Amino acid sequence: GSTLHAAASEKGRYFGTAIAAGRMNDATYMGIVDREFGMITAENEMKMDATEPNRGQFSYTNGDRIVNDALGKGKKVRGHTLAWHAQQPGWMQSMSGSALRQALLNHVTQVATHYKGKIYAWDVVNEAFADDGRGSRRDSNLQRTGNDWIEAAFRAARAADPGAKLCYNDYGTDSINPKSTAVYDMVRDFKARGVPIDCVGFQSHFGTTIPSDYRANLQRFADLGVDVQITELDIEQGSNQANAYRQVVEACLAVSRCTGITVWGVRDTDSWRTGKNPLLFDGNGNKKAAYTSTLNAL
Numbered sequence: 001g002s003t004l005h006a007a008a009s010e011k012g013r014y015f016g017t018a019i020a021a022g023r024m025n026d027a028t029y030m031g032i033v034d035r036e037f038g039m040i041t042a043e044n045e046m047k048m049d050a051t052e053p054n055r056g057q058f059s060y061t062n063g064d065r066i067v068n069d070a071l072g073k074g075k076k077v078r079g080h081t082l083a084w085h086a087q088q089p090g091w092m093q094s095m096s097g098s099a100l101r102q103a104l105l106n107h108v109t110q111v112a113t114h115y116k117g118k119i120y121a122w123d124v125v126n127e128a129f130a131d132d133g134r135g136s137r138r139d140s141n142l143q144r145t146g147n148d149w150i151e152a153a154f155r156a157a158r159a160a161d162p163g164a165k166l167c168y169n170d171y172g173t174d175s176i177n178p179k180s181t182a183v184y185d186m187v188r189d190f191k192a193r194g195v196p197i198d199c200v201g202f203q204s205h206f207g208t209t210i211p212s213d214y215r216a217n218l219q220r221f222a223d224l225g226v227d228v229q230i231t232e233l234d235i236e237q238g239s240n241q242a243n244a245y246r247q248v249v250e251a252c253l254a255v256s257r258c259t260g261i262t263v264w265g266v267r268d269t270d271s272w273r274t275g276k277n278p279l280l281f282d283g284n285g286n287k288k289a290a291y292t293s294t295l296n297a298l
């Protein structure tokens with residue numbers, strides 16, 4: 001294949017990117033998106049603060065722009081994200097207890113229902129584990145409603161859109177470590193008890209290197225009977241960037257249940273990691289060495 005998604009498709013995988021609705025009128029940007037990518041994630045437009053800015057009032061304008069544009073061009077969409085401690089609307093930030101639990105499940109149900117039939121996979125829950133080296137749950141208003149809030153969100157999502165794959169997504173879980181092992185134990189428990197979960201997303205926001213046990217970690221999750229996906233890939237610019245992107249592709253291709261890779265933005269100037277130049281295209285939209293090594297590895 002001569003583009004990222006065409007090459008990935010030949011290997012039975014997808015290659016995607018996150019996009020911002022506010023950049024969709026930029027011809028250089030959309031030209032690259034249309035040409036190179038077959039899976040689209042909304043960078044911010046489907047998060048809780050965007051979709052339910054006031055309690056019970058849902059706002060889908062920007063999310064719909066992204067989803068309908070992608071589907072109209074024959075691309076697929078990853079939904080990001082139904083439940084997260086961050087980017088909550090103000091009204092939700094100040095809630096707690098059973099009222100918050102009810103508001104969360106209503107949010108999951110409403111948003112998943114709105115997009116029913118249009119989403120390849122939902123990040124149902126994002127970043128619910130802590131970085132304390134002990135695999136604890138992250139403290140948040142959602143966690144304080146009870147440890148079962150994650151499975152409640154997954155059950156609500158399945159009921160609303162039975163056709164979407166349901167994923168747990170996190171960062172810092174890319175290697176074998178206490179945090180990823182805690183997620184692993186949760187997924188194993190969900191599978192054992194019939195809690196609906198289909199996939200695990202590994203954000204993969206990397207410094208200049210990737211973990212040596214990246215492939216082994218993806219494989220141990222796949223062995224639980226879930227798909228794995230690389231969901232928010234970016235790698236800091238440096239002399240190793242092209243090599244590191246190649247290693248990510250090789251890790252995914254080595255795991256049969258690794259279904260695809262998404263990079264978190266198009267050009268370096270579009271990245272949330274300001275100054276790190278972590279993406280595949282430079283600020284002018286030109287292909288970087290990292291692009292070529294990625295394409296060649298696919």
Ligand code: XIL
Binds near residue numbers: 043126203272
């Ligand atoms: C980031 C976006 O890229 C930024 O535009 C926004 O200001 C903050 O969120 N983990 C996630 C993504 O799951 O939603 C985050 O996206 C990056 C870290």
